[in-house]
Amino acid sequence: MPDDNKIRLAKFMASAGVGSRRRCEEMIAEGRITVNDQPVLTPAYNVDPRRDVVKFEGRELKAPEELVYVMLNKPAGYTCSAKDEHARQLVYELLPERLGRLFTVGRLDRETEGLLLLTNDGELAQQLTHPSFQVEKKYIAECEGIFTDRARYAMLDGIMDDGELLRAKRVTKFRERDGSFLLEVVLTEGKKREVRRLCASLGIPVLRLARVEFAGLQLGDLPTGAWRPLDENELRLLRNAKFASR
Numbered sequence: 001m002p003d004d005n006k007i008r009l010a011k012f013m014a015s016a017g018v019g020s021r022r023r024c025e026e027m028i029a030e031g032r033i034t035v036n037d038q039p040v041l042t043p044a045y046n047v048d049p050r051r052d053v054v055k056f057e058g059r060e061l062k063a064p065e066e067l068v069y070v071m072l073n074k075p076a077g078y079t080c081s082a083k084d085e086h087a088r089q090l091v092y093e094l095l096p097e098r099l100g101r102l103f104t105v106g107r108l109d110r111e112t113e114g115l116l117l118l119t120n121d122g123e124l125a126q127q128l129t130h131p132s133f134q135v136e137k138k139y140i141a142e143c144e145g146i147f148t149d150r151a152r153y154a155m156l157d158g159i160m161d162d163g164e165l166l167r168a169k170r171v172t173k174f175r176e177r178d179g180s181f182l183l184e185v186v187l188t189e190g191k192k193r194e195v196r197r198l199c200a201s202l203g204i205p206v207l208r209l210a211r212v213e214f215a216g217l218q219l220g221d222l223p224t225g226a227w228r229p230l231d232e233n234e235l236r237l238l239r240n241a242k243f244a245s246r
Helices: 009-015 021-029 122-129 149-157 194-201 232-244
Strands: 033-035 054-056 069-074 113-119 137-144 159-161 164-166 170-177 180-187 206-214 227-229
Touching: 009 021, 009 033, 009 054, 009 122, 021 122, 069 232, 113 122, 122 232, 137 194, 149 159, 149 170, 159 194, 164 194, 180 194, 194 206
Parallel strands: 113 206
Antiparallel strands: 033 054, 069 113, 069 227, 137 180, 137 206, 159 164, 170 180
């Protein structure tokens, strides 16, 4: 008879705030997890959170008593990492310790500003970041040069860069002056530095980049460097995002 209290190891790790389920599966394969002091290398392993002792690099993991969801207006110059010896500033330095261990839902590169979600809900993070769900992210990019219809169509059709197909879902130019212009770019996959790479491949380098919307949530007037908890309506929007985006 199956034990109803057992869950997949990666799912338990995600609920404990280690990372998304996909990242947790990678950590298991890397040999960084033990269960009852025995190494486990397969994500298919099941654990009983009430009885089994799960450790990540020697630190015991506990499922959180309360799920936390916050929005941060990330400033430029901050790295989306909990630990990076090469980073000058980390986004977690902007959050109070009382929020506990959180991880980012996707990432923004160091110089990109704007809307960043953080949570200890690994299941929701997995849904929102998996490419198959096509969750929309909206960016405002200030670029240098001239933006033509040909460039717009190229971004929509897709551009190969370093073996990856980069493609925007929607692109709108809404200001042009003094050799620069603003683009509103909507992505659904969010590959690493995708907006910057798309623009660079077309000869229109990005001067400044900010994410202003994620899965229907808007940054609004949240000050740079500030954070706030998500409200119930926003949480409902996030949980429904995987269905609305299909």
